Amino acid sequence: MMNNKSLFIAALVVGLFLAALFSRDGEIILLSMPFFTYMMFGILKFPKKVDLIVARTLKRASTAPLEPIEMSVLVENADISQAILSLQDPLFPSMRLLEGRLKQPFLLAPGDQIVLKYAFSASRGIYSWKSVRIVASDPFSLFELPLDIPASAKILIHPELMRLGHIPIRPRFTRHIPGSIPARLPGSGTNFFGVREYRAGDPLRRIHWRMTARYPHKLFTKEFEQDEVADIGLILDTRDLNGDHPGGESLFNHAVRATASLAEVFLREGNRVGLLIYGERMVPLFPGSGSRQLHRIYNCLAQASTRRSIPLEYLDYFSSRLFPSKSLIFMISSLGNRDLPAYQRLCAGGYQVILISPDPVEYAAKKMPAAQINALAFRASKIERYIRLSQLVSMGVQVVDWPMDQSLNSIIHESFSNIYLSHRRYAGR
Amino acid sequence: MRTTRFTPWISALLSATCLIIGFGLGRYWEILFIIPAIIVYWYFTRKTSLEFVLSILLVSYIILAVLGLLIQLSPYLMMIGCSLALISWESTLFSTKVSDASGLFRQNSQSLETLHIRDLLIVISIGLLLGLMGLNFSLHLPFGVVAILALLAICGFYRGLRFLIK
Numbered sequence: 220m221m222n223n224k225s226l227f228i229a230a231l232v233v234g235l236f237l238a239a240l241f242s243r244d245g246e247i248i249l250l251s252m253p254f255f256t257y258m259m260f261g262i263l264k265f266p267k268k269v270d271l272i273v274a275r276t277l278k279r280a281s282t283a284p285l286e287p288i289e290m291s292v293l294v295e296n297a298d299i300s301q302a303i304l305s306l307q308d309p310l311f312p313s314m315r316l317l318e319g320r321l322k323q324p325f326l327l328a329p330g331d332q333i334v335l336k337y338a339f340s341a342s343r344g345i346y347s348w349k350s351v352r353i354v355a356s357d358p359f360s361l362f363e364l365p366l367d368i369p370a371s372a373k374i375l376i377h378p379e380l381m382r383l384g385h386i387p388i389r390p391r392f393t394r395h396i397p398g399s400i401p402a403r404l405p406g407s408g409t410n411f412f413g414v415r416e417y418r419a420g421d422p423l424r425r426i427h428w429r430m431t432a433r434y435p436h437k438l439f440t441k442e443f444e445q446d447e448v449a450d451i452g453l454i455l456d457t458r459d460l461n462g463d464h465p466g467g468e469s470l471f472n473h474a475v476r477a478t479a480s481l482a483e484v485f486l487r488e489g490n491r492v493g494l495l496i497y498g499e500r501m502v503p504l505f506p507g508s509g510s511r512q513l514h515r516i517y518n519c520l521a522q523a524s525t526r527r528s529i530p531l532e533y534l535d536y537f538s539s540r541l542f543p544s545k546s547l548i549f550m551i552s553s554l555g556n557r558d559l560p561a562y563q564r565l566c567a568g569g570y571q572v573i574l575i576s577p578d579p580v581e582y583a584a585k586k587m588p589a590a591q592i593n594a595l596a597f598r599a600s601k602i603e604r605y606i607r608l609s610q611l612v613s614m615g616v617q618v619v620d621w622p623m624d625q626s627l628n629s630i631i632h633e634s635f636s637n638i639y640l641s642h643r644r645y646a647g648r
Numbered sequence: 649m650r651t652t653r654f655t656p657w658i659s660a661l662l663s664a665t666c667l668i669i670g671f672g673l674g675r676y677w678e679i680l681f682i683i684p685a686i687i688v689y690w691y692f693t694r695k696t697s698l699e700f701v702l703s704i705l706l707v708s709y710i711i712l713a714v715l716g717l718l719i720q721l722s723p724y725l726m727m728i729g730c731s732l733a734l735i736s737w738e739s740t741l742f743s744t745k746v747s748d749a750s751g752l753f754r755q756n757s758q759s760l761e762t763l764h765i766r767d768l769l770i771v772i773s774i775g776l777l778l779g780l781m782g783l784n785f786s787l788h789l790p791f792g793v794v795a796i797l798a799l800l801a802i803c804g805f806y807r808g809l810r811f812l813i814k
Contacts, residue, residue, distance in 0.1 A: 253775030
């Protein structure tokens with residue numbers, strides 16, 4: 220195949236021919252001889268077919284955003300003649316080259332192999348390669364033979380995690396499997412739960428000696444609160460609620476990061492976690508536990524993106540099928556105008572709902588130039604959001620209002636450590 | 649590789665010298681203005697694609713060489729100059745492709761560069777030799793024959809190119 224270079228040389232040769240013709244000067248034709256032989260050599264040396272074996276290797280199968288990822292592309296010449304090749308392995312638009320070259324010409328003798336290495340970083344997503352583009356050419360790269368050789372690889376860039384400590388949740392219902400959530404039941408935990416009369420078989424070290432001393436002829440035993448695991452549902456709202464809002468995409472990325480971090484914390488503590496990515500494209504993931512479930516969640520979240528806004532009413536079809544009844548649901552959403560009835564129905568269905576709501580009003584105000592912010596409009600938006608959150612609190616939804624300039628960890632701990640304070644913040648005024 | 653690094657500059661310098669001497673012998677010293685012109689052109693086009701900038705320079709060189717032939721300057725100098733300009737153009741483009749090679753590719757690039765410079769010198773020498781030999785032949789054909797031959801050559805060339813493009 221001809222490229223710009225060979226077309227340019229061809230144009231020069233033709234131009235010189237025409238100039239010679241019009242000027243009737245034979246010496247001008249002779250001026251084109253070096254260009255002509257140069258082009259003819261390219262034609263003669265142009266490879267018609269090249270047999271290559273290519274393999275692509277990624278050092279990791281999954282990683283965090285902006286972490287360096289090393290890619291190796293091995294090329295082996297299975298042909299009987301020497302080949303002048305150029306490897307062209309372009310990056311995806313959201314990737315950044317950190318080290319090495321993406322376009323590298325090289326010479327490969329028959330049977331020889333070479334490994335091209337480069338390092339890049341990428342943002343959240345799943346990236347897959349199916350082939351490698353290798354261009355065989357003549358020594359002057361005048362004529363090129365592009366070859367797309369199958370060499371697949373795939374990498375998952377999971378959402379960047381936020382540092383979250385233990386979240387002191389108190390679900391109304393727990394599964395009777397030992398875990399880390401206080402179950403409001405006597406058992407073998409570590410928190411003091413109460414005192415009861417001694418029963419045969421109780422260990423002596425659990426005898427409550429003070430109470431026993433107070434009531435002679437009777438023995439009393441200390442009870443501890445059973446720690447169990449819970450069913451937790453995470454719902455990530457991917458609806459485009461903010462429209463052309465400045466920093467809308469970034470706000471969504473924060474929500475994705477929060478969802479991934481919550482999943483990681485809850486799964487680390489042994490809970491069963493399910494996920495629903497709610498938006499124009501629903502992605503349900505049934506509850507499960509362990510590192511495999513975490514990987515599945517990362518996989519789903521890696522592909523999450525904001526879509527056209529749809530009503531939250533459709534949530535009813537999913538919640539009952541996906542999450543066990545009475546389970547704890549974490550909704551990560553910036554909250555739409557008409558979402559309240561859906562929350563009401565979730566609460567009525569017996570779910571314990573916690574809303575983690577990134578604050579789009581404050582976030583937009585910080586991203587926009589000060590001159591563009593209308594103070595009245597900003598205040599009205601704040602009041603509107605405040606009213607909506609207050610209504611949710613009165614329905615029984617626990618609200619974690621998340622200003623984006625603060626860490627989610629501190630906001631969650633502040634909200635969960637004194638649930639009544641946060642309740643009073645919205646409902647009491 | 650040192651040879652590849654200096655080839656573009658040496659050949660560019662020699663080609664410019666050929667042009668200056670050729671025009672100087674004919675007492676067209678205005679050609680010396682080409683040096684500041686090239687510097688100014690380089691300054692204004694330093695941010696554009698190197699391939700484009702070099703191609704414009706090569707075309708300008710060929711136009712000057714054709715003008716030189718038309719005003720009866722030394723065809724030997726013009727032809728040698730054009731060949732050197734082609735070497736400079738090709739080796740500059742090639743060196744940008746293989747520069748910054750590291751590790752395993754550095755060694756590979758060196759063999760590629762050696763092969764490239766060898767092939768380039770052979771090809772241009774053959775072309776130049778053919779051109780210089782052609783200067784010693786003198787054929788006097790009527791214009792009609794020349795026109796038909798030229799048209800045939802261009803058509804053949806065009807068909808060949810179309811075949812290659814396909």
